Amino acid sequence: MSTTPSPSPASTAPGTGREPNAADRDWLALACELAALCPPSATAFSVGAVVVAADGTELARGYSRENDPHDHAEEGALAKVPAGDPRLATATIYSSLEPCARRASRPRPCARLIESAGLRRVVTAWTEPDTFVPDADGTGLLEAAGIPVLTLPDYTAAAQAPNRHLLG
């Protein structure tokens, strides 16, 4: 693990471990803002996601149903990064909602897509409720794959805002 000092407040570089830095918070806030762009749905959450390289360069962003009614935010963002981009190995993905562990619409859940892409870290605002998928445990799946998942409860309300119609 690196022992370099924390980045300056202006840095956009993600943190490297389980402690969020200021940039992590800013990127997660952006992911929550992207969730508001999703076409509304009565059967799926609105989610935003951003993939950020270790040096703070944004690699891609996405949101639910961006191009297709079945699109997930993380899936859409990852699809925009060229396969084999070496920056993926040290990238962090920010998602307003915990990446899914299983899904009805497509064979590979976002947690597996993140694992396959080789990302090193996930930061999310909201643990998936049981609304659509019982015992959705994307965090457990990712952690089991050696990818730390940080959940920042300060942003849960922002992540839920575009989903209020789905929450009891």
Ligand SMILES: [Zn+2]
């Ligand atoms: Zn998903």
